[in-house]
Amino acid sequence: MKAPDISKRGWVGDLVLAVIIAAVQVMGGRGANLGQTGVQSLDGLGYALLLAGPVALLFRRRAPMVVLLVVLAACTLYLSLGYGYGPIFLSLIAAFLTAATVGSRWWTYPIVPLGYLAFVWPVPSWFGHDTNGWQVFGLLAWMTVLVGIAEGIRQRRAVLDARRQRAAAARRDEEAQRARRAGEERLAIARELHDVLAHSLSLINVQSSVALELFDRKPEQAASALAAIKTASKEALAEVHTLLQTIRTGSVTEPVAEEPDSSVDEFSQRRMARAAAQEPPAEPRPAPRAPAPGIEDLDALLQRSRTAGLQVGTRVLGEPQKLPSVIDVAAARIIQESLTNVARHAPGADALVTVRYAAESVDITIDNTRPVGNQPRSGFSGGNGIVGMRERAHALGGALTAGPRPSGGFRVAARLPLRALDRAESATSGRPSAQDR
Incomplete structure (x- = not known):
């Protein structure tokens, strides 16, 4: 009975995340598009691309790598059609963190430098998009932090898995x-x-x-x-x-006194010690x-x-x-x-x-x-x-x-x-x- 409950909670969480990212991308993308000059005005296709990433995030637990590629394709098409820069990258970040923490590093981490080259510098400058120093160096540092966050999540999950395995x-x-x-x-x-x-x-x-x-x-x-x-x-x-x-x-075979388990926290040890102290002393066994x-x-x-x-x-x-x-x-x-x-x-x-x-x-x-x-x-x-x-x-x-x-x-x-x-x-x-x- 537990597996359906966990799956349901995960699906609800993905739905909430997708709705939030969709709202931010649509409203933020519209505002960013209106504030920029020389960009394609948002139309039905633009709004569809802004919603494609959040919809794909609904399936990020089942096929994280496929979702990452779908979101990456939607971002690439959105920018190649001349729409303005905006929070469309938010769904790409969520898809990358999901795929990078559960999938292979060799397939996910190289996407970060490739995305930097394709979306920030130098490919956009080849097509007449101006890029300033903040975008070149600031986004490079931010993407490095993003890879660090993904690696930290992987290491934490590995530590938790190791603890669960040792406990089992x-x-x-x-x-x-x-x-x-x-x-x-x-x-x-x-x-x-x-x-x-x-x-x-x-x-x-x-x-x-x-x-x-x-x-x-x-x-x-x-x-x-x-x-x-x-x-x-x-x-x-x-x-x-x-x-x-x-x-x-109980004197046929005496139980062997075991050393306290080091994995038990100090609070649990004190609680067990108080419980043992409250127990009445055992009566001496008759000879x-x-x-x-x-x-x-x-x-x-x-x-x-x-x-x-x-x-x-x-x-x-x-x-x-x-x-x-x-x-x-x-x-x-x-x-x-x-x-x-x-x-x-x-x-x-x-x-x-x-x-x-x-x-x-x-x-x-x-x-x-x-x-x-x-x-x-x-x-x-x-x-x-x-x-x-x-x-x-x-x-x-x-x-x-x-x-x-x-x-x-x-x-x-x-x-x-x-x-x-x-x-x-x-x-x-x-x-x-x-x-x-």
């Missing part, structure tokens, strides 16, 4: 960053939901299959499986509540109600899998050390997801979790043996467990591989670097890293 590019970049942050937040939430629910639900599914299979033949083992289901479901419910509380408080999992206490981390009937051994190599929380949580999630896959896809197999502490990284390996016996299988198939583990490792600058072992079974191996994270944290905080010290 900034808006597109802001929208792209907002979409990227939203995608990262969705990915983080999906990963957390998968890590919280997949492990518990897989164990519940496996144990429910065991309970159904052994309910009549071995009720004691079925009771143990039901107890494991109760424990796993209770812990999963608590973890879901904690995760939902974290999502509500999570359950601690995040970690590998500092492997036995506690593996308790749920062992309760579900999975035989899990542990081996720690190197000197245990306090890991950054993000690496500690990632390592725990990788171990939990790997054991979930063992329980889901290799029933009856034993697993071994190996944690190796090194100076530059922490290496985690989860091995499982071949599945044995005719154990009940879960109803799950497929999933994004390995993909999620690999994404989590890559996000920390590490790597993860998963595949069958030559001797049978399956292996998941992850390496989470410590120094890369240390350097990244020191770069954001301005403190030297441990390696630099």
